[in-house]
Amino acid sequence: MGELETLDPEEDLVPESMITLLRCDFMFDEALEKLQSFSLIQRGSGADGSKQLSLHPLVQFCGMARNSKDVQRKAFEDAVCITNHAFPMGNLDQWYVSC
Numbered sequence: 001m002g003e004l005e006t007l008d009p010e011e012d013l014v015p016e017s018m019i020t021l022l023r024c025d026f027m028f029d030e031a032l033e034k035l036q037s038f039s040l041i042q043r044g045s046g047a048d049g050s051k052q053l054s055l056h057p058l059v060q061f062c063g064m065a066r067n068s069k070d071v072q073r074k075a076f077e078d079a080v081c082i083t084n085h086a087f088p089m090g091n092l093d094q095w096y097v098s099c
């Protein structure tokens with residue numbers, strides 16, 4: 001087994017704007033509500049009670065069609081860094097990532 005090490009979000013390459021948003025429950029909920037009001041995301045829960053967010057397929061398509069591969073790669077890297085920080089010891093066996 002390896003040694004457990006905790007990193008600050010800044011050290012984990014999480015953008016400062018995301019750190020601010022994720023640390024404030026009110027701001028985070030407000031952002032999700034705004035996205036939900038435009039039908040850009042849907043909130044749900046899994047059979048095990050886990051919280052889930054689903055991004056509208058058209059938003060996914062536009063993100064891929066309107067951005068270069070470099071921008072897509074950077075967005076994916078940011079998402080991985082944020083997820084890694086949020087779930088440092090999470091079980092990734094059942095994760096599905098579509099790129």
